[in-house]
Amino acid sequence: xxxxxxxxxxxxxxxxxxxxxxxxxxxxxxxxxxxxxxxxxxxxxxxxxxxxxxxxxxxxxxxxxxxxxxxxxxxxxxxxxxxxxxxxxxxxxxxxxxxxxxxxxxxxxxxxxxxxxxxxxxxxxxxxxxxxxxxxxxxxxxxxxxxxxxxxxxxxxxxxxxxxxxxxxxxxxxxxxxxxxxxxxxxxxxxxxxxxxxxxxxxxx
Amino acid sequence: xxxxxxxxxxxxxxxxxxxxxxxxxxxxxxxxxxxxxxxxxxxxxxxxxxxxxxxxxxxxxxxxxxxxxxxxxxxxxxxxxxxxxxxxxxxxxxxxxxxxxxxxxxxxxxxxxxxxxxxxxxxxxxxxxxxxxxxxxxxxxxxxxxxxxxxxxxxxxxxxxxxxxxxxxxxxxxxxxxxxxxxxxxxxxxxxxxxxxxxxxxxxxxxxxxxxxxxxxxxxxxxxxxxxxxxxxxxxxxxxxxxxxxxxxxxxxxxxxxxxxxxxxxxxxxxxxxxxxxxxxxxxxxxxxxxxxxxxxxxxxxxxxxxxxxxxxxxxxxxxxxxxxxxxxxxxxxxxxxxxxxxxxxxxxxxxxxxxxxxxxxxxxxxxxxxxxxxxxxxxxxxxxxxxxxxxxxxxxxxxxxxx
Numbered sequence: 001x002x003x004x005x006x007x008x009x010x011x012x013x014x015x016x017x018x019x020x021x022x023x024x025x026x027x028x029x030x031x032x033x034x035x036x037x038x039x040x041x042x043x044x045x046x047x048x049x050x051x052x053x054x055x056x057x058x059x060x061x062x063x064x065x066x067x068x069x070x071x072x073x074x075x076x077x078x079x080x081x082x083x084x085x086x087x088x089x090x091x092x093x094x095x096x097x098x099x100x101x102x103x104x105x106x107x108x109x110x111x112x113x114x115x116x117x118x119x120x121x122x123x124x125x126x127x128x129x130x131x132x133x134x135x136x137x138x139x140x141x142x143x144x145x146x147x148x149x150x151x152x153x154x155x156x157x158x159x160x161x162x163x164x165x166x167x168x169x170x171x172x173x174x175x176x177x178x179x180x181x182x183x184x185x186x187x188x189x190x191x192x193x194x195x196x197x198x199x200x201x202x203x204x205x
Numbered sequence: 206x207x208x209x210x211x212x213x214x215x216x217x218x219x220x221x222x223x224x225x226x227x228x229x230x231x232x233x234x235x236x237x238x239x240x241x242x243x244x245x246x247x248x249x250x251x252x253x254x255x256x257x258x259x260x261x262x263x264x265x266x267x268x269x270x271x272x273x274x275x276x277x278x279x280x281x282x283x284x285x286x287x288x289x290x291x292x293x294x295x296x297x298x299x300x301x302x303x304x305x306x307x308x309x310x311x312x313x314x315x316x317x318x319x320x321x322x323x324x325x326x327x328x329x330x331x332x333x334x335x336x337x338x339x340x341x342x343x344x345x346x347x348x349x350x351x352x353x354x355x356x357x358x359x360x361x362x363x364x365x366x367x368x369x370x371x372x373x374x375x376x377x378x379x380x381x382x383x384x385x386x387x388x389x390x391x392x393x394x395x396x397x398x399x400x401x402x403x404x405x406x407x408x409x410x411x412x413x414x415x416x417x418x419x420x421x422x423x424x425x426x427x428x429x430x431x432x433x434x435x436x437x438x439x440x441x442x443x444x445x446x447x448x449x450x451x452x453x454x455x456x457x458x459x460x461x462x463x464x465x466x467x468x469x470x471x472x473x474x475x476x477x478x479x480x481x482x483x484x485x486x487x488x489x490x491x492x493x494x495x496x497x498x499x500x501x502x503x504x505x506x507x508x509x510x511x512x513x514x515x516x517x518x519x520x521x522x523x524x525x526x527x528x529x530x531x532x533x534x535x536x537x538x539x540x541x542x543x544x545x546x547x548x549x550x551x552x553x554x555x556x557x558x559x560x561x562x563x564x565x566x567x568x569x570x571x572x573x574x575x576x577x578x579x580x581x582x583x584x585x586x587x588x589x590x591x592x593x594x595x596x597x598x599x600x601x602x603x604x605x606x607x608x609x
Contacts, residue, residue, distance in 0.1 A: 004579070010600065031576070031579065033579065033584070033588065034592070043584075045583070046582045046583035046584055047582070049581070049582035050578055052582075053574075053582075054575075169603070171600070171603070
C-alpha cells in the first residue's frame with residue numbers, strides 16, 4: 001500500500017515510519033510532505049485533497065491543547081476524507097519514546113525512576129493511560145532527564161546550548177533510538193494516543 | 206488579394222522541443238519533451254549537468270573550429286561518454302527536435318549516432334554510424350547517412366555533415382541554432398583571477414574570465430544598453446553598488462567597475478576583484494539572459510544568492526522570454542526550494558531525474574502520478590518534487606561514526 005506521510009519535524013517523521021513498518025511491511029512511503037507546526041492547519045485542506053489518491057498519515061503534537069479540540073480545529077472547514085489519518089500524540093511525540101521506559105532508560109543511560117509513571121486519563125476506562133509530564137515532554141526530557149544520564153556524550157548531544165530549543169545533535173541522537181531500540185508494544189501500554197495511531201493504521205490495511 | 210508573408214528565421218521562435226538520448230552518460234534511454242522554461246531537479250550525481258552536456262555537445266560539434274572529434278575528445282573519448290548502465294549496444298545516440306513552441310510537430314529533427322573505433326596502436330576516434338536530418342518544409346529526411354552507405358568510408362565518417370558548411374547548406378539553420386547554445390556557470394573565483402582566461406579550455410562558456418572577454422567583444426552601444434538594464438536590476442538587488450560599467454585597463458585587460466556607496470558622498474570605485482561572489486554570479490546570469498539570443502543553460506543559479514533574489518528568478522525568466530523576439534529557451538538545474546516554490550511553475554516545466562539500475566530516468570511532474578497528485582492537492586512543485594529527489598536515508602549521514 002502506498003501512503004504519504006506528514007510530520008512536523010524529522011523525529012516525528014521517523015516515528016511515523018517506524019510505526020508503519022511495525023504495523024506492516026507492505027506499506028510504501030511515496031513521499032514525505034513538509035509541514036511545520038503552525039502550518040498544519042493551513043495545509044490541512046491540501047492534505048485532505050491528496051488523501052483522495054492515497055492515504056495521508058499525519059502526526060502532530062497536541063502541545064497543551066486537548067487532542068479532540070485540536071482535531072476539530074484541523075478539520076473545521078472541510079469534510080475529512082476517510083484516508084486522511086490524523087494522529088495527535090499526547091502531549092508530544094517524545095512522550096511516546098519515553099513511554100518505553102525500560103529501553104529509553106538503558107539507551108540513554110538514565111536511572112529508571114526518572115521518567116514519570118503513566119496515569120489513567122479516563123474515569124470510565126482505567127486502561128487508558130498517558131504519562132503526564134510537568135513540563136513540555138521534550139523540554140522535561142532535555143532539562144530533567146538527560147542531565148541525569150551517566151553518558152557524557154548523550155548529555156552533550158541532547159542538552160540545548162544557550163538560546164537554542166534543542167540539543168546540538170538532537171535528531172541524529174534520537175533517530176537511532178527510534179529505529180533500533182524503541183519497543184512500540186511496550187510504549188503503547190503506557191500511551192493511549194499511541195495505541196490509537198496503531199489501530200488507525202491497522203484499519204487501513 | 207493575397208498577402209504573402211516571408212517568414213524570417215531570425216524572427217521565428219524555435220525551441221528544443223524534444224530530446225532523445227541513448228547511452229549518453231547516465232542516461233541509457235530517455236525521451237524528453239521540453240518547454241520554453243525548464244527546471245531540472247534530481248539528487249546529487251543524478252545527471253543534471255550531463256543532461257545539459259548533451260546540448261553542449263551539439264554546440265561543440267557545430268561551433269567554429271569544433272566538430273565531432275573535438276567534441277568527443279574534450280569529453281575524454283566515446284568510452285567516457287557511453288552510459289555505464291549500457292547493455293549490449295556500445296553506440297551513443299542523440300536525437301533532437303527543434304520547432305516552434307506552440308506547434309506539436311518539429312521543424313527539424315537532427316539525429317546522430319556514433320561509436321568508438323581504434324584503440325591499441327590505432328588512434329581512438331569517434332565514428333559516425335548514422336546521421337539524419339528531417340525537414341518539415343520538405344516533409345522528408347533530407348539527410349540520411351549510414352556507415353554502410355557505399356559513398357562513405359572511414360575518413361568521411363569521422364565528420365558530421367552538421368559541422369561542415371558545404372555539407373550542411375540545406376540545414377544550416379540547425380547548425381547556427383546549436384552554436385547559440387550557451388552554458389552559464391560563473392565561478393566567481395575564476396572571474397577575479399585575471400589569468401584564468403588563458404587556462405580555460407572552454408572559451409564558449411561563461412565560467413570565468415571569458416565572461417568578461419565576451420562582454421568586451423560587443424560593440425559599445427549595445428554594451429551600454431545592456432549595462433543600463435543590468436544596473437536597474439542591481440539597484441534593487443544590491444543597493445550599495447551603482448553605475449556598473451565596463452572598461453579596459455592600460456594593458457587591455459577587461460574589467461567590471463562599479464561605485465560602492467558608503468558614508469562618503471561620492472562613494473568609491475570597486476572592480477570585479479572586490480565584488481562579492483553573489484554579485485558576480487548575479488551579473489553573470491543577468492548578462493546571459495539579456496545578451497543571449499539562443500538556448501541558455503543555467504547551472505544552479507541559487508549558489509551565492511540570497512533566497513529572496515532566487516524567488517524572483519522564475520518570473521524574471523518568463524518576463525525576459527516573453528519580451529524578446531529571439532528563442533531564449535532556458536534550462537535550469539537547481540536544488541533550490543525557493544526557486545521552485547513559485548506557483549507559476551507548471552508540472553510540465555519541472556523535470557525530475559531519478560537513478561535506477563538501468564541508468565537515470567527523466568520525467569516531468571506531469572508524468573509522475575504520485576508527485577502530480579501532491580501538486581493537484583494544492584502544493585507547489587517544490588513541496589511536491591524536492592522530497593522525491595532526496596536520498597532515501599539521508600538522515601543517517603549524521604549518525605556515521607566518522608569522528609570516534
